[in-house]
Amino acid sequence: MSASERYTFREVTPADLPLLAEWQLRPHVRKWWDTAEPFTAQKLKDTRVKRWIVETTQRPFAYLQDYSVHGWEDHHFFSLPKGSRGIDQYIGEADMTGKGHGPAFIAQHLKALFEAGVPVVATDPHPDNTRAISAYKKAGFEVFGSSQATQWGLILPMKVSSSS
Template structure:
């Protein structure tokens, strides 16, 4: 499997006493089977496994046409995993209420030193903006309700709570969405579309 397309996107800009100002470029490249050793290592890290469990990605999953898996690089260094998927490809999926062509997202930052300095929200904002520009009307992401850091980062990327907490085949989640039609700053769902799951 080749690396597939790459996407250049903006990164965070920080200038405080703890974080130096950073260049503003991410590179997204499609994950391939050559990345599995790195991905398996990332998935074994305690801060990743805490939320994603002990499952390991397979070649078959990398080739699944319903899912696009990406390695995110910063300054030429791989540091995070992002995937987007067709929310209507699984019967009964918890984002099945979203309109056609909507995409679901999952992500994690693997490198510990890259956590807590703005990369999470900036990385999600970059990928979300690309998906919206490609025609996705609504995006969904589903962090664990106890993962407050992720929820705050996703809110900074213009996602808003739309439902939950709820149990799913993939674990306990809250639903967060961002709509393309409202533009940056408003990811809220229309009341006729919002799913307030209990």
């Protein structure tokens, strides 16, 4: 594994549900992540969303999901080019925050998505989540539009394209 690929992404399985539930109870995650809809084995079957446990040195420490922005006709990123993906993530282990892991594993995942032919990746942090916005900007995302209310809450639209 090269220094630029120091993270592994393994698909979430039902065996990971207790870990995700534990992470979602932690204050630093709960502040920004909707815990009203916990992960279930049934949700893992939704093919519109790919869910990943992020590991470094064989330690699971974060969750990342990428999804088809065209999987929901009323999605706020539906107008992006065909094949575009959205991403969301959080670092579940508090001792791993503030150390540059977020921008690094996001950038590594973006590289894999672009190599697979994805034209644009978008994300939608809460406008007050300055840590997430900073991490996304470090990974190459740019704001495209103003804050807006969606069915998933208040968001700041951000995106990065494969040609960036």
